[in-house]
Amino acid sequence: MKPAKLWSWIIFAFGAAYFIVPLLATFEFSLRIRREGYTFDAYTSVFSDGRFQASFSYSLLIGVCAIIVGLLIVVPAAYYVRLRAPHLRPIIEFITLLPLVIPAIILVFGYIRMYNTSSALPLLGTNLGTDILLTLAYVALALPYMYRAVDTGLRTIDVQTLTEAANILGANQATIIAKVIFPNIIVAVLSGAFLTLAIVIGEFTIASLLNRQVFGVYMQNVGANRAFEPAALAVISFVITWGAMGMIQLLARFAPKTARRD
Amino acid sequence: MAEEFLRIDKLVKTFGGNQVVKGVDLSFNKGEFVSLLGPSGCGKTTILRMIAGFERPDSGRILVEGKDISGLAPNQRKIGMVFQAYALFPNMNVADNIGFGLKIAGMPKPQREARIEEMLQLIGLSGYGKRYPFELSGGQQQRVALARALAPSPRMLLLDEPLSALDAKIRVSLREQIRQIQRELGITTVFVTHDQEEALSISDRIVVLNTGNVEQFGQPFEIYNRPQTRFVATFVGTLNTLNATVADAGAKTVTLGGTTVTIPALPASARNGEAVALTMRPEAVSLANGATRDIVLDGKVAEVSFLGSVIRLKVDLGDNAVNLDTFNDQRTPPPAHGAPVRIGIASSDVLVLER
Numbered sequence: 001m002k003p004a005k006l007w008s009w010i011i012f013a014f015g016a017a018y019f020i021v022p023l024l025a026t027f028e029f030s031l032r033i034r035r036e037g038y039t040f041d042a043y044t045s046v047f048s049d050g051r052f053q054a055s056f057s058y059s060l061l062i063g064v065c066a067i068i069v070g071l072l073i074v075v076p077a078a079y080y081v082r083l084r085a086p087h088l089r090p091i092i093e094f095i096t097l098l099p100l101v102i103p104a105i106i107l108v109f110g111y112i113r114m115y116n117t118s119s120a121l122p123l124l125g126t127n128l129g130t131d132i133l134l135t136l137a138y139v140a141l142a143l144p145y146m147y148r149a150v151d152t153g154l155r156t157i158d159v160q161t162l163t164e165a166a167n168i169l170g171a172n173q174a175t176i177i178a179k180v181i182f183p184n185i186i187v188a189v190l191s192g193a194f195l196t197l198a199i200v201i202g203e204f205t206i207a208s209l210l211n212r213q214v215f216g217v218y219m220q221n222v223g224a225n226r227a228f229e230p231a232a233l234a235v236i237s238f239v240i241t242w243g244a245m246g247m248i249q250l251l252a253r254f255a256p257k258t259a260r261r262d
Numbered sequence: 263m264a265e266e267f268l269r270i271d272k273l274v275k276t277f278g279g280n281q282v283v284k285g286v287d288l289s290f291n292k293g294e295f296v297s298l299l300g301p302s303g304c305g306k307t308t309i310l311r312m313i314a315g316f317e318r319p320d321s322g323r324i325l326v327e328g329k330d331i332s333g334l335a336p337n338q339r340k341i342g343m344v345f346q347a348y349a350l351f352p353n354m355n356v357a358d359n360i361g362f363g364l365k366i367a368g369m370p371k372p373q374r375e376a377r378i379e380e381m382l383q384l385i386g387l388s389g390y391g392k393r394y395p396f397e398l399s400g401g402q403q404q405r406v407a408l409a410r411a412l413a414p415s416p417r418m419l420l421l422d423e424p425l426s427a428l429d430a431k432i433r434v435s436l437r438e439q440i441r442q443i444q445r446e447l448g449i450t451t452v453f454v455t456h457d458q459e460e461a462l463s464i465s466d467r468i469v470v471l472n473t474g475n476v477e478q479f480g481q482p483f484e485i486y487n488r489p490q491t492r493f494v495a496t497f498v499g500t501l502n503t504l505n506a507t508v509a510d511a512g513a514k515t516v517t518l519g520g521t522t523v524t525i526p527a528l529p530a531s532a533r534n535g536e537a538v539a540l541t542m543r544p545e546a547v548s549l550a551n552g553a554t555r556d557i558v559l560d561g562k563v564a565e566v567s568f569l570g571s572v573i574r575l576k577v578d579l580g581d582n583a584v585n586l587d588t589f590n591d592q593r594t595p596p597p598a599h600g601a602p603v604r605i606g607i608a609s610s611d612v613l614v615l616e617r
Contacts, residue, residue, distance in 0.1 A: 158347055164316055165349035165407075167336045169363035169414065179362075183353040 023238065030231035042232035046222075055218035062131065062214065063200035066138035067193045070146045073139065075189065078150045079181055082159045096147040099140050104205040107137060112209065130210055137206045142196035149195065153188025154181075190251050194244035201240055264291035267450045268313070268418065273322035275308050282308050284474035285322070290467075293448040295441065297461035300471035301497065306454045309471075310420055313452060315339050326417065342411030342449075343420040346427060348403045350395040356382070356406050357391035363414035381409035384443060401432040408440065412447065419444070421453040425460065437464050458498045462486060470494050486543075492615045495541055502547065503615075504540045504582045508532045516540070519579055523557045527614050539615045544574065546611035547586035549597075555606030559584075563601045577605055 031038040033045075046052050081092050099107075111133055115123040123129030159181065166176045182189070204216035219237070223230040268290040275283040283305040290296050298306035311317040313324055315336035323330050331339055350359050357378050364374045382388045385405040395403055404424055411419060421440070425433040441464050444451050455461050461468050462482040470477045470485060470493070478485055478494045489495035506516040506525075514528040516538060525540065532538060548555060564583060565576035572587050573596045586605060588596070597603055 157352070158349065161345050161347050161349040162351065164314075164336070165343070165345060165410075166351070166362070167316075168314055168339070168341060168343045169410070170337045170366040171362075172337060175366065180351050180353075184351070186353075 023235070026231045027235050030228055030235055033228040042228040043236070046229050046232050046236065051213070051218055051221075055213050055215045058213060059201050059203075059215035060197075062135055062138060062212075063197045065131075065135045066142060066200055067196050069135060070139045070142055070196060071150075071189060071193070074143070074146045074150050074192070075182065075185075076177060078147060078154055079159065079177060082151070082154050083163060092147070096143045099142075100144050104137075104141065104203075105209070107140065108206045108209045111137065111206075124210070130212065134207060134210055134212050134214075137210075138196070138200050138203065141203065141206070142192075142199050145195040145199070146192040149188045149192030150185060153185030156188075157181075157184050187248075187251050191248045194248050198241045198244050202237060264294070266290070267292040267294070267327060268452075269323075269325040269328075270309070270313075271323040271325065273309065273312060273324070274320045275305070275312060275317060276320055277308075282474050283312070283319075286471075286474070286476055288469060288476065288479065290450060290452070292450055295444055295451045295453065295464065295466045297453045297455055297465040297468045298471060299455055299458060299461040299468050299498070300477075301456060303473075304471040305474040306456075306469075306471050307422060310422055310452060310454045313418075314341055314343055314420055340414075340416050341418050341420060342414070342416035343422065344404065344407045344411050344424045346423040348395070348400070348407050348427070350403055350407055350410070352395055354394075355391065356387070356393050356395070356398070359395070359406055360391075360410045360413050362410060367414055377413055381413050384412070384446075385409045385439075399432075400428050401436055404428065404436060405439070408443070412443070412449070416449070419449050419451040421451060423454055423456070425455070425457075433460075440464070462498070470498065472497070489613070495613065495615060500544055500585060501541050502544060502584045502586075504542075504579075504584065506538055506540050508534055508536045508538055510534060511536075518557070519559050519581060521559075523609060525609055525612055525614060527610075527612055529614060532614070541613045541615055542607060542611050544585045544587040546607060547584055548606045549575070549586060549588050549603060555608050557607040557609055557612070559605050559607070561603060561605065563597050563599055563603055566596050566599060568596070575603075577603055579605075 028038075030042045031040065033039060033041045077092070081088050112124065113119075115121055115129070115133060117125040123133045162180050162184070163176055166180045171179065201215055203214065204220055207214040208217050208220070215237075219230065219233050222233060266289050268288075270286055270288040273283055273286045274281065282303070286305070286309060298309060300306050308317060312319050315331070315334060315338075319332060322332075324332050326339075351362065354362065357375075360378045360381050361374050364377055369377070378391065379388070382391060385408060387402060387405060387409075390398070390402070390406075395406070398406065404427075407424070424440070425437055428436060437460060453461070453464065462485070465482055467479065467481055468485050469479045472493045478490045480488075485494060486499055489498065495501050504518060506518040508528070509515040509517045509522050511528070511530075511532045511534050513524070514526060515522050515524050516528065518540065528538070559579055561577040561579040561584075563575055564578040567574040567576075568590075571590050573590055575586050575588065575596065577584050577586065584605065
């Protein structure tokens with residue numbers, strides 16, 4: 001083996017170990033709930049806990065709602081910017097980056113101040129209102145990822161010509177987005193969706209301050225009171241996130257292929 | 263008299279202070295195949311896009327069968343269009359692409375399927391309905407794009423440089439196929455191209471555009487043989503230019519290479535002693551045929567280009583040089599480089615342009 005190649009492998013192995021060793025250690029620790037040997041009891045305990053099921057289902061529901069609302073906002077906006085207002089792209093990109101710059105805690109304190117029970121729009125006064133607010137907060141949180149994913153998808157197709165081709169065949173704007181643009185960026189959209197889901201599943205700050213029992217809050221509670229279950233939860237959380245990433249890769253194989261030019 | 267179908271009336275369009283279409287007036291007949299020909303930036307695509315409704319004119323009107331369509335959205339104009347970049351929907355197979363406009367129009371499925379099959383037969387791609395665009399060659403994709411544009415039976419067809427992305431051989435066969443289909447359907451067609459050969463070979467009439475103005479509008483024969491402006495003469499085909507001086511304006515004679523010749527096309531405005539440019543196509547110049555032509559000049563062969571069925575010679579005439587085309591004759595090899603030759607030009611083939 002050539003020295004350069006050997007070094008590449010050494011650096012790769014070092015980098016891989018940096019990520020894998022702590023995970024393996026956490027997994028190994030999660031199996032040591034009994035003195036007599038390795039068992040999956042910590043996992044059984046977590047999965048049979050009613051609060052796990054409730055918080056996970058709730059996070060999943062809010063995640064799906066955030067994805068739907070996010071897509072309804074981002075897809076038409078990114079499409080419009082590409083088609084009619086390319087000069088606005090730097091401004092839109094800056095706006096979509098704001099959630100990365102502004103900490104979630106500032107966002108949630110702003111929400112509490114704006115939508116408390118004595119405000120003009122007392123969303124925090126009801127459970128439904130708080131759920132809506134939480135969904136919208138997650139939409140904002142996922143905006144940088146969702147916008148970039150959709151915009152990257154739009155870059156791979158000739159938005160203007162496809163729009164014009166559909167338009168002259170009689171289609172209106174809504175039909176063009178639904179039948180022509182959306183199906184051609186579906187893989188990018190799903191990437192954005194899974195990234196959103198991964199963010200929502202692990203989110204703690206906003207949900208905790210809005211007093212919502214999401215998966216992140218449940219993990220924190222369990223972590224404060226148990227020893228082995230938090231490790232099992234961490235592994236479960238990683239499996240979910242990696243599952244979402246794996247789905248993105250898998251779906252990329254089914255992407256509509258672009259036309260061959262010859 | 264031919265029935266007027268499309269009328270373009272004093273059309274003006276400006277982009278960022280640059281007027282790209284400058285009050286264009288045109289009238290196309292029903293069932294006619296008209297090409298908009300010109301160099302990049304001449305306004306041909308902008309005119310086509312205004313007909314389609316993708317651009318709104320600053321002023322002027324577009325009338326189809328007497329009705330002003332300038333205010334209508336593209337999806338209300340009932341026009342078919344084929345784009346340079348094919349623009350097939352990558353997520354749909356060939357049949358779905360062709361049926362897209364029919365589905366939007368609400369055509370029931372049985373009729374739609376029949377129409378798709380009819381269109382596939384028209385473009386010679388029967389059995390390709392289930393294929394996706396990426397599985398087709400460029401020429402096949404463009405044929406599908408043509409079928410998709412024609413499927414909803416539009417009242418007019420617009421072709422925006424549809425052959426530019428294809429290689430030379432496919433380009434020629436596809437343009438013949440487009441023309442054949444257009445004749446079969448009798449659909450009024452506007453074809454944008456910057457390729458003069460394409461425009462000359464396919465069109466009923468050609469609009470030659472330059473810097474947003476119509477330079478000439480006529481049949482290919484007129485455009486090529488009787489160019490009305492210097493731009494048309496130089497843009498369409500190859501042109502020889504010989505520098506001459508007016509000898510006697512009244513008698514329409516000029517001095518060319520030391521000899522005085524009569525030029526019937528000399529304009530009445532010409533004055534004695536004025537420098538003029540005599541222009542003619544390469545095929546109007548013949549070799550060793552002075553007896554049948556009234557302008558005879560002696561020169562030397564400067565270049566010989568063998569083009570297969572035709573041989574193009576460049577002849578040095580001293581002050582001037584002229585290109586001439588002669589058919590390849592297997593029994594007579596072309597003159598050698600530097601060989602003295604005598605050329606003949608019929609004065610009736612000579613056009614006079616201002617210098």
